[in-house]
Amino acid sequence: MWEDMRTTALIAALALGMFACGDDGDGGDGDAGGEPSSVASPECEALCEKAKTCDDASDLCGPSWCADSFDHLRTEIRAGLLSCSEAKDPFCQAELDECLGQALAAAPQRDADVAFQTACLQRSGECSFSFELCALGLFFDEAILADAEACLAKPCAEVEACLKGAFPFPG
Secondary structure, eight states, X not given: OHHHHHHHHHHHHHHHTTTOXXXXXXXXXXXXXXXXXXXXXXXXXXXXXXXXXXOSOOOTTOHIIIIIIGGGXXXXXXXXXXXHHTTOSSOOHHHHHHHHHHHXXXXXXXXXXXXXXXXXXXXXXXXXXXXXXXXXXXXXXXXXXHHHHHHXXXXXXXXXXXXXXXXXXXX
């Protein structure tokens, strides 16, 4: 089951554009408020430098990705991503996807992941939102997971939007 959740999580993240790039259409930088939430970490800045030569639509240089998504990845996933990226130059979207997949596969299962996946999948069935949103919790730290878990207690009409807001990814 754990391997299935990891595979689903990576597919969901890619399909939902978590690690893809681009403007979210509001004219801002991709985060919910239109303002970067903080200065990018040095690690994310280094990934950005490696991505600048890419012709694809990687969002590694976007303030929303660095300040929001990258900085809230689980420590193990962030470390795995950075380790994998050392051998990649340039570090384009395909390399990002590959390294995130490797990092997720190597990350240990957390009890919180199982609990969230179970509760979220149940609410997905009750409320008819995409089960793929549930898999995103595997990538993020405990604080983000707790925010997402709080969304599950909301009325069905609010759960999907709440989950999309809880998981910090562009778009």
